[in-house]
Amino acid sequence: MKLISWNVNGIRACVKKGFLDYFREMDADIFCIQETKLQEGQIELELNGYYQFWNYAHKKGYSGTAIFTKIKPLSVSYGVGEFQEEPEGRIITLEFESYYLVNVYTPNSQRDLARLSYRLEWEDRLREYLSTLDNIKPVILCGDLNVAHQEIDLRNAKSNLGNSGFTIEERGKMTDLLKSGFVDSFRWIYPERAEAYSWWSYMNKVRERNIGWRIDYFIVSSKLCSLIEDAEIHSHVLGSDHCPVLLKAAFA
Structure with a gap:
């Protein structure tokens, strides 16, 4: 099975930059996107053979997620647990026969960390939700998680320590998630691979020089580790400030 996740930073703009060619x-088999930045009816994608599921933010041109899947899910839900009212459109969960797929666009704590406390509460709710699902059947979590977990996951670790996406608190929440029975699929396959990034600033020549961060993930239940075949970062693919990440696995 082949699964892809991509923060497209505006699906309408990304379509004009080659999204459909890559797709x-x-x-x-399953293609997840984040930061769609649109409302219902603002785009129609002809994706023959795929079911489409969209979660739109109430705010126009902001956030949003979608999943395109060849496999019809048993159920679809939006939000986290009892938090079904999800105005920023950040989560979609599909239930399949042998696993759950959760597509997430994690809130950014913002440059001045004004949203850090909200972000940390979000992380706790998400971890609890994933653990609840994992008690029923294994979970695949994917998306832009807005954190570089380890120093190896960004180019300039020392100068970014304490900045949004690399605070001790955010990294700690990722550690807590992994300790609760989950695995970072890329690090499972490539524990020491450096300079493997999925996001770059739009500043001049930053992407060219590969001054990036790895903040897009496939996190899977530890019970699925033996089924992981490969994890890829498609840094050659343009169209967004993020690039797609891919998981190959022998999931049923």
Whole structure:
């Protein structure tokens, strides 16, 4: 099975930059996107053979997630547990026969960390939700998680320590998640691979020089580790300030 996750930073703009060419070339079984930045009816994607599920933010041109899947899910839900009212459109969960797929666009704590406390509460709710699901059947979590977990996951670790996405608190929440029975699939396969990033600033020549962060993930239940075949970062694919990440696995 082939799964892809991509923060497209505006699906309408990304479509104009080759999204559909990449989508068709990859022919993934499940394709998740984040930061769609639109409302219902603002785009129609002809994706033959795929079911489409969208979660729109109430605020126009902001946030939003979607999943395109060849496999019809048993159920679909939005939000986290009892937090079904999810005005920023950040989470979609699909239930399949042998696992749950959770597509997430984690809130950014913002440059001045004004949203850090909200972000940390979000992390606790998400971890509790994932653990609840994992008690029923294994979980695949994917998306822009807005954190570089370890120093190896960004180019300039020392100068970014304490900045949004690399605070001790945010990194600690990722550690807590992994300790609760989950695995970072990329680090499972490539524990020491450096300079492997999925996001770059739009500042001049930053992407060219690969001054990036790895903040897009496939996190899976530890009971699925033996089924992971590969994890890839498609840094050559343009169209967004993020690039797609891919998980190959022998999931049923």
